[in-house]
Amino acid sequence: MAETTEPPGRREQNKIDTRRAIAEAALTLARSQGPGSFTVDQIAAHAGVSRRTFFNYFRSAEDALNLRTESFLELAIGIFAAQPAGLPLLDTMIGAFSATTQVEHLGAHGELFRMAADNPELLRAQLHSWERAETRIVQAVEERLGDGVSHLYVTALVGSVLSCTKAAMQDWAGETPEPDDASGADLEARIVRALSLLRDGFANPA
Amino acid sequence: MAETTEPPGRREQNKIDTRRAIAEAALTLARSQGPGSFTVDQIAAHAGVSRRTFFNYFRSAEDALNLRTESFLELAIGIFAAQPAGLPLLDTMIGAFSATTQVEHLGAHGELFRMAADNPELLRAQLHSWERAETRIVQAVEERLGDGVSHLYVTALVGSVLSCTKAAMQDWAGETPEPDDASGADLEARIVRALSLLRDGFANPA
DNA sequence: TCAAAACTTGCACAGCGTGCAACAACCGTG
DNA sequence: CACGGTTGTTGCACGCTGTGCAAGTTTTGA
Numbered sequence: 001m002a003e004t005t006e007p008p009g010r011r012e013q014n015k016i017d018t019r020r021a022i023a024e025a026a027l028t029l030a031r032s033q034g035p036g037s038f039t040v041d042q043i044a045a046h047a048g049v050s051r052r053t054f055f056n057y058f059r060s061a062e063d064a065l066n067l068r069t070e071s072f073l074e075l076a077i078g079i080f081a082a083q084p085a086g087l088p089l090l091d092t093m094i095g096a097f098s099a100t101t102q103v104e105h106l107g108a109h110g111e112l113f114r115m116a117a118d119n120p121e122l123l124r125a126q127l128h129s130w131e132r133a134e135t136r137i138v139q140a141v142e143e144r145l146g147d148g149v150s151h152l153y154v155t156a157l158v159g160s161v162l163s164c165t166k167a168a169m170q171d172w173a174g175e176t177p178e179p180d181d182a183s184g185a186d187l188e189a190r191i192v193r194a195l196s197l198l199r200d201g202f203a204n205p206a
Numbered sequence: 207m208a209e210t211t212e213p214p215g216r217r218e219q220n221k222i223d224t225r226r227a228i229a230e231a232a233l234t235l236a237r238s239q240g241p242g243s244f245t246v247d248q249i250a251a252h253a254g255v256s257r258r259t260f261f262n263y264f265r266s267a268e269d270a271l272n273l274r275t276e277s278f279l280e281l282a283i284g285i286f287a288a289q290p291a292g293l294p295l296l297d298t299m300i301g302a303f304s305a306t307t308q309v310e311h312l313g314a315h316g317e318l319f320r321m322a323a324d325n326p327e328l329l330r331a332q333l334h335s336w337e338r339a340e341t342r343i344v345q346a347v348e349e350r351l352g353d354g355v356s357h358l359y360v361t362a363l364v365g366s367v368l369s370c371t372k373a374a375m376q377d378w379a380g381e382t383p384e385p386d387d388a389s390g391a392d393l394e395a396r397i398v399r400a401l402s403l404l405r406d407g408f409a410n411p412a
Numbered sequence: 413t414c415a416a417a418a419c420t421t422g423c424a425c426a427g428c429g430t431g432c433a434a435c436a437a438c439c440g441t442g
Numbered sequence: 443c444a445c446g447g448t449t450g451t452t453g454c455a456c457g458c459t460g461t462g463c464a465a466g467t468t469t470t471g472a
Contacts, residue, residue, distance in 0.1 A: 050420065052420075059326075156403055159369030
């Protein structure tokens, strides 16, 4: 796999656990009190950690909530990077993004989309996550394709793909308040549908 | 035109002026000290207004900087709304967005893109502006097309169009530090190019 | 076993964002 | 013009945010 020089000692594990605990605490508070109506001190207390340590891990309460989104996009990037290089680019991406629906805690992602609807800071954090993912995917694509392709082509393509994926997830989140066994397949279908529209140049409003 | 019940008294004008003055002060400070290294108090002082009044107009220093972006998107929405309804949707949008390059202070927009590159909060504010514009355009399109078209189709389409426009502007901003007479046409060409790629389903990396 | 490296914590401090109440500018009406 | 209602501005107070710093504590590797 693509392991970056990894000494999996106690330290690394502790940090991962702490990070998770903080994010979990934030999510719990957001569920019980509503997003945007709790303080960093509360999160820290729930996570069993000092206020100062919270800020060693996250820049804001919203960023902590946003860890789930971040990990989803991390997964998407990983899957895309592992894809074989022969196929047409757009088809490769359709395959990669439809596969991301097997991420854990799928329901929580929809939940976060819904929370962001009435919480500007959280929405901004999410948009930022997508933006950074976009940058990374653009880099990956340009490395894969070499110098022969224009930067504008790649950025427009990747941006559009992510926009369609986002639209599919939002659509899904809006209609799937309580996810069940089939909702993963449901989301996947929507992503494929949106990306197929893109491949067809949106010629057919179907 | 589409005037919303407008009593153009001294009050309205004062508010517009104040808003402009604050945004202008913020931009000046960002230019001289770099974005993110000045306080709201400084902006307020430069604008000849109290700190409290600043917060009556903007939610943060970055939002103040972002007024230019906001007005650009406002213009885009207006032009799109004024477009005749007969043509294919995507062609209508290509026309509308390429026409937005005639906005005032075009150079400042590129400047803001470049500032956002190393200022997370400003970047988030800009992304948020684009997101809200997307929502409004989606509404406009759905009103125009009626209930016959799927929500996913519209959101995916509008998201992609905006992504391509953004990509074009970023590309342009990166290569055009000091805009001259021709740079408006340059930007317009890039927007048309990116949106044409979209219409062709990105089939040809050209 | 021990010292260096990495992480946590408390503290202090500047700055942020907002509710509130007093004040000032503007508006329409008579 | 005058005057009351409406709308915008300002100062103040208060809690929360985000960060540098220095003193602890835990982990690491030798």
